[in-house]
Amino acid sequence: MNQGTYPLAASMINQINRLDQISNNLANVNTNGFKQEGLTETTFNYYLERAQQEGFTPNKINTITNNIPKIDAKYISGETGPIATTGNTLDFALKQADTFFKVQNQSGDIVYSRDGAFKIMDNFLVDSNGNNVLNADNEPIVTEDGNFISQIGVVQTPYTNLEKIGNNNYKLKNENEIAILENNDGLLIQGAIEKSNVNSVTAMVELIDAHRRFEQSQKAVTSIDEINQKVIDKIGNNTR
Secondary structure, eight states, rough: OTTTHHHHHHHHHHHHHHHHHHHHHHHTTTTTTOEEEEEEEEEHHHHHHHHHHHHOOOOOOHHHHHHHHHEEEEEOOOOOEEEEOOOOTTTTEEESSSSEEEEEEEEEESESSSOOEEEETTEEEETTTTTTETTTSSSSSTTTTTTOOOGGEEEEOOGGGGEEEEEEEESSSOOOOEEEEEEEEEEEETEEEEEOOOOHHHHHHHHHHHHHHHHHHHHOOOOOHHHHHHHHHHHHHHHO
16 A cells, blocks of 8 residues: 555545534533533644653554554543523533532433523433432422522532533543532622533535545545556566
8 A cells, every 4th residue: 555545544544533523512502511622633643742752662664554543542521511591590611620519320320511500300400411409418399498509519620620421411530620619609790501512614614624634635645546446557668
């Protein structure tokens, strides 16, 4: 195989991953509290150098192969989305970008969310998926006495400590990097909702860019294949 096809094929794979990521962001442009994700890219040489620093002795095939582009990491954009006033007393937006509500999912696990579109079900405060919203002591919030707003638990942790698990929720990577805030005074905006931080125009531009990059790499692979075929035909003709 022509060595030039390695980085081109890797680039095509990276663009497919970008397309999936951008498409998911666009699909959640109207999801309350949604945070868009992005991808970072580097070369395989970066991993070889890091392995050497950690005491490993990697085998280098050749410079071209090792310089193929590779997806390095996925990250969450923690930028706060627009705050929309709803007038609904059960809607809450968080003022600080690195704070989250605590909810208990159907498996009984505590997960974290920025979606404050709550409702009351069977005298308990629940999220849009019907999961119990928790207080600072990880207990479901009873709404019967009407004094439940001050009970809404809020935690603080960086986005680098979170992993998306679906249903607009996150789980912790390290339980030691979370702060349980004693009260929510000054942290909530009642009657408002944080919208998605996805900019649909920017996302569409990124989607078009990923499509074009994929097509460019695909055409380059085709061109290399055509050149190889011509060379093979010419060599074959000269040896007859």
